[in-house]
Amino acid sequence: MSIDGYLDDTTEERLLLSNDADFDRVDEVRAGCDAILVGAATIRQDNPRLLVRSERRRAARIARGEPADPVKVTVTGRCDLDPAAAFFTAGEAEKLVYCATPAVAQARERLGALATVVDGGDPVDVRLVSADLAARGVRRLMVEGGGTMHTQFLTRDLADELQLVVAPFFVGDSRAPRFVHDGTFPAGPKNRAGLAEVRQIGDVVLLRYALSERFEK
Numbered sequence: 001m002s003i004d005g006y007l008d009d010t011t012e013e014r015l016l017l018s019n020d021a022d023f024d025r026v027d028e029v030r031a032g033c034d035a036i037l038v039g040a041a042t043i044r045q046d047n048p049r050l051l052v053r054s055e056r057r058r059a060a061r062i063a064r065g066e067p068a069d070p071v072k073v074t075v076t077g078r079c080d081l082d083p084a085a086a087f088f089t090a091g092e093a094e095k096l097v098y099c100a101t102p103a104v105a106q107a108r109e110r111l112g113a114l115a116t117v118v119d120g121g122d123p124v125d126v127r128l129v130s131a132d133l134a135a136r137g138v139r140r141l142m143v144e145g146g147g148t149m150h151t152q153f154l155t156r157d158l159a160d161e162l163q164l165v166v167a168p169f170f171v172g173d174s175r176a177p178r179f180v181h182d183g184t185f186p187a188g189p190k191n192r193a194g195l196a197e198v199r200q201i202g203d204v205v206l207l208r209y210a211l212s213e214r215f216e217k
Contacts, residue, residue, distance in 0.1 A: 001164065001179040006171040007146055014046055017167040019202045024054075029163070031057035033070045033142040035096075035133060038087075039149040040076035049090040050144070069093040071138065075124050075149065076100070079107035079117075088114040096136075098129045126152045147177050154211075155183040161216075162193070162209040165201070187211060 001007055001017065008015045018026075030036060031052045038048060051069045052058050058068040069091050074081070077100045081087075088095060088111070098120035099107040107117045121128050126149075133141060143153050153159050164179075187193040187209070194210035196217055210217070 002167050002169055002171045004170045004172065005179050006173070006176040007179055008045075009171050009176050010173055015171075018165055018204055022165055022201045022204055022206070025201065025206070027053045027057065030070060030142060031061060033140045034066075034138040035071035035073050035140075036142045036144055037073040037075070037129075037149065038144050039146050040074055040079075040081055041148065042144070042146045043074055043081060043085050043087045045146075047086050048144075049086045051091045051093070067093060070142070071096060071136075073098070073129075073133065073141075075120065075126070075129060076107070077103065077123060079103045079110060081111070083111055083114055096133075098124055098132070100124050126158060127156055130158055147179060147181055150179060151181045151183050154180060154187075155185055157186045157212070160210075160212040160214040161196075162207075162211055164207045164209070166205045166207065168203050 007017070030050075031054065036050045038050065042048065050072050052061065062068055071094045072087055072091075073096045074087060075098045079097070079099050081097070095115035097107060097111060097115045097117045099117055101119050101122040104117060104119050111117060118132060120132075130141070143149055143159070154162070194215075195207065196210045196215065197206065197208040199206040199208075
């Protein structure tokens, strides 16, 4: 995020908050996960591929008996997703779409064989999403964004670890998307999160917070 807590600005061009060294660190984290989750708004705005970029890391996953890329996961209320988005078309990873109950039939018709559509409740409950992913063998889930997903996983006490990278500039526009939205967070003033690591990576800073007893340093 920016110094003032934003994930992007209000222009159509994607705002690059990090640097090459940190992007490579994120790739390493991705390679160690079973699944990567982003919200539907992130797919519409950023069109992410959600693939492991390093061929060495992809080969290491295959050598461990894992697919080259983690499972891709998204959450949507209306299923207003483009089947041509890179989430669906890039790579061979399994794709899971957790959809609100009223839109499940429409989602399955729209996405066809591109993804597995799962009824996530009405509205979609990220606790149900987490439980279903665990039942499918997902042990380590990376939630990459955006602010709505961050807020839901954090306020429902589902996150074990928070990795927060701060970019050295301000966005200065309250219309821009924030890192989190309003909510009641378990890590509040009376229950401070444990700061596990501070690391400078070029001109950005990584802050790692332990949010549960399941945190692994």
